[in-house]
Amino acid sequence: MVDVRQVWQNPIFGAIGARAYDAVLDRPRLASPAARALWGCDxxxxxxxxxxxxxxxxDSSILDLPVGxxxxxxxLDPSRKVRYVAADISDDQLVTARAVAERSGMTDVEYVRADVVELPFADGAFDLVVSFAGLHCMPDPGAAIVSLARVLRPGGTLVGSCVIxxxxxxxxxxxxxxxxMRVFGPxxxxxxxxxxxxxxxxxxEDFHCNGSLAQFVAVKS
Structure with a gap:
């Protein structure tokens, strides 16, 4: 059986998927009707x-996974003084994200290839973790949330979304x-x-359904 991670790591799918995802979501006039038609979300x-x-x-630290x-x-405002770590399991997604940052004049972003359940970061390394539209693509979203929570400092915040x-x-x-198709996980x-x-x-702290997209904010105890 093909693992969803193998699909997202595939060089052909990764390159095509990254460009298509970027092309749509970077254009609100295109993204809005597409998202409403596909998932009923605003x-x-x-x-x-x-x-x-x-x-x-x-001076806060941010982990963005998957950066897509x-x-x-x-x-992100390029003038902000924060540590921003962009992580993804796909090399092609990281290449696309780097190009986005460079076009915006962001030169201090860190790029890390990582599996969400094997994060190469210390416990409590980040003040904020963002994970938008990625959990539904993971083979074990519950384990992914546990892993993301591990790298949050006490009082840190996880903000994200997931198709449900x-x-x-x-x-x-x-x-x-x-x-x-192994594009989505379970x-x-x-x-x-x-x-x-x-x-x-x-x-x-917040949980609401935006069509079939669940959006949430949660704080580490």
Whole structure:
């Protein structure tokens, strides 16, 4: 059986996927109708959540995983003095994210190729972890949340989003199709996601469904 990680690490799929993802989400006029048609979600609410990278204090440390095509990274104000680590399992996604940062004049971003459950960072290394539209692509999203929580300092914040099952039949069909293609990992519900957040030692501050996209903010106890 093909592991979803093998699909995202595939050089051909990774290169195509990174460029396609970047091309759509970098263009709000294209992303908005596409996201509403595919997942019933409002991209303005998704982009607004990403602005958290500009709302934490200067000299904070941020982990962005999976960085993908750099959609969250591109929202960072280049003048901000923060440590920003962009991590992904795909080399091609990291190449795309680096290009995004360089076009915006960001030269201090760190790029790390990493599997989410084997993060090469110390416990409590980050003040903020952002994980947008990635958990549903992982083979074990519960373990991924535990790993992301590990590298958060006490009081640190995890902000992210995940496509969930159980919202509408047509979205569930798309999830099953993408799962069969090994683009998505196992489907999860809102209840699953909330349970994993709690089990990871995080306190939920916000959780809401934006169509079939669950958006959340959780703080490490």
């Amino acid at each position: 991209t303005d609410r998704m982009y607004a959540a990403m602005d958290v990278v500009n709302q934490i204090p200067e 095509g750099g959609v969250t990274l591109r929202r 099952a159980g919202v509408a039949a047509r979205y569930d069909l798309q999830i099953r199709v993408l799962g069969a 489907p999860s519900t809102a209840e699953n996601l909330l349970g994993w957040i709690t089990e990871a030692g995080l306190h939920r």
